[in-house]
Amino acid sequence: MYIDGKWIKTDSILTVFNPATSERIGEVCLVDKQQAENAIQVAKKAFVSWSQKTAAERSSYLKAIADKIEERKEQFAELITKEMGKSIHNARYEVQSAIDYFHWYAEEARRVYGDTIPSSEPSKRIMTIKQPVGVVGAITPWNFPLSMAARKFAPALAAGCTIILKPAPEAPMSAVELFKVFDEVKLPKGVVNLLLGEPEEIASALMESRDVRKITFTGSTEVGKILIRQSADTVKKVSMELGGHAPFIVFDDADLELAVEGLIKSKFASTGQQCVCPNRIYVHESIFNEFAEHLKKKVSSLKVGNGLDESNDIGAMVSESGLAKVHEHVTDAVRKGASVLCGGSRLEDGEYKNGIFYAPTVLADVNEDMIIVKEETFGPAIPLIRFSSEEEVVEKANDTEYGLVSYFYTNDLGRMYRMSEQLEYGMVGVNDPAPFVVQAPFGGVKESGLGKEGGYQGLEEYLETKFVSVKFS
Known part of the structure; x- marks a missing residue:
């Protein structure tokens, strides 16, 4: 000291x-x-x-x-x-x-x-x-x-x-x-x-x-x-x-490739252990299946391992308790009807045996009854939730005591302004998964x-x- x-x-x-x-x-x-x-x-x-x-x-x-x-x-x-x-x-x-x-x-x-x-x-x-x-x-x-x-x-x-x-x-x-x-x-x-x-x-x-x-x-x-x-x-x-419980919203007019890449970049930074990581991913019902399939392919190709290895995309989690919380959220979601598109378990064999590693996970058919939608997961698990209208998703996104950061993807100029103003968060990323810069204020509301x-x-x-x-x- x-x-x-x-x-x-x-x-x-x-x-x-x-x-x-x-x-x-x-x-x-x-x-x-x-x-x-x-x-x-x-x-x-x-x-x-x-x-x-x-x-x-x-x-x-x-x-x-x-x-x-x-x-x-x-x-x-x-x-x-x-x-x-x-x-x-x-x-x-x-x-x-x-x-x-x-x-x-x-x-x-x-x-x-x-x-x-x-x-x-x-x-x-x-x-x-x-x-x-x-x-x-x-x-x-x-x-x-x-x-x-x-x-x-x-x-x-x-x-x-x-x-x-x-x-x-x-x-x-x-x-x-x-x-x-x-x-x-x-x-x-x-x-x-x-x-x-x-x-x-x-x-x-x-x-x-x-x-x-x-x-x-x-x-x-x-x-x-x-x-x-x-x-x-x-x-x-x-x-x-x-803490945060960030919504990540993908509208039907969004650039899907851009949205998928942005979600992966934001969610898996620091192995999902950031207060600004997306925790609730809302995808418009008309593009849900296409988005989920594209995301599954991308996430399945990510390499997990020792962070010092340049070829790895995702490193270890910091603690056993953190990993246990992620797995608890995933198993609760599956028990209540969610489907695992990829991941969903601890990585334990071979190079993983002495470390704290969790497979990058994508869950579909997630709903508001699941813990993962209510609590901050703080780990590499993506829950996908369907929505049908702008009004509906604003209400769902704001239905939390947290208000740190939110993200949404759209190419509609009017929607960019409406959503930016209606989302009850201290920071908003519009088609931007990493809006944080030293020259701008960082902080939440609520x-x-x-x-x-x-x-x-x-x-x-x-x-x-x-x-x-x-x-x-």
């Missing part, structure tokens, strides 16, 4: 294993609540000087971080694949995303503007200024162990905040490597701190402290709700990027989150607006 510019060793050790091979890939030291509280005080002290640095100074640090990650791009990608299982192709995309976030906010650091407001009195001048919120506690997930950290560090540092990171225990090695970069660029002591330990201990230290003024969390809706409740005691600012990450909006999440009134004679 890394506190106050120093690497901390402890007697408590967490061993990290490769889910594709069960091989040990590394160890990290764990800290306790007292050390977490010490990190908070260190960050509080560092905030005084870091927040007073010029935007240009903070920008130069962010650019240096981006350059260092670029230098060891392949090393980061291989580490991500080893610790959480995704294919090396997906891992490289993640590393580039992390680089892009640091570059983007290196520029945005210079664009923190206030306002001068016309006064109602001749002897008054009124204005607003933007200032960093303070010490930030960041909690990140295992499915994007590098880019999720970058998406929080870059705007926080650009704004002038100091930050404490608690990565996921399933995949902490990328965070350790990122902190090696922070150390190499000589970020001032205490500006960034890395903590991993008993989850409840570390979280309680962050949540109970009045010196931690903001919590930024990416993870499950269930845990996010707990953190929101806990944040109320000290009235912390919060950003929450929570129970999928609060606040935005990315774009200029992501910087605002780490700033407070102060009103200043000057009266003179």
Whole structure:
């Protein structure tokens, strides 16, 4: 762990294993609540000087971080694949995303503007200024162990905040490597701190402290709700990027080839373990059979295996519990009348025997009585659902507590606008399976989150607006 510019060793050790091979890939030291509280005080002290640095100074640090990650791009990608299982192709995309976030906010650091407001009195001048919120506690997930950290560090540092990171225990090695970069660029002591330990201990230290003024969390809706409740005691600012249950809608006028390719790209990225993965695939009844057959052929040809093998399309799942959930959803659907077009089982023989692999799966004849339509599956299973009208599919797509991202395919210009406006989601991909870019805001509505990450909006999440009134004679 890394506190106050120093690497901390402890007697408590967490061993990290490769889910594709069960091989040990590394160890990290764990800290306790007292050390977490010490990190908070260190960050509080560092905030005084870091927040007073010029935007240009903070920008130069962010650019240096981006350059260092670029230098060891392949090393980061291989580490991500080893610790959480995704294919090396997906891992490289993640590393580039992390680089892009640091570059983007290196520029945005210079664009923190206030306002001068016309006064109602001749002897008054009124204005607003933007200032960093303070010490930030960041909690990140295992499915994007590098880019999720970058998406929080870059705007926080650009704004002038100091930050404490608690990565996921399933995949902490990328965070350790990122902190090696922070150390190499000589970020001032205490500006960034890395903590991993008993989850409840570390979280309680962050949540109970009045010196931690903001919590930024990416993870499950269930845990996010707990953190929101806990944040109320000290009235912390919060950003929450929570679960999703994305609809993927294919209309009868869509380009089927484009839709199938888009669905495969979006669904099987990170082995289906992304909150933005399509979970409910609605296909117009007039093209359902054709679409299903084309999809079946494409999915059946995908190669599954160790993510480090360039020839594989889909890697391992991160945990046995995650695989068990996918299989539970699939077997429940089959029991209730769904048909398996391909996949539907764990891969266990030969090269798969020591890993956590599930066959990419396509289910037809899926209906709303099945768990897979109600809950986020978080794995490589595609449920196909028929629909007959635009009105019907809008109602079905919105019939969930989630509202992170939605996708639809059509060539009807009017429908593009109607659907974009009617879908109750924070993000909409129109004929686009990967609409996520650093210059645009990422975030959901309803129970999928609060606040935005990315774009200029992501910087605002780490700033407070102060009103200043000057009266003179």
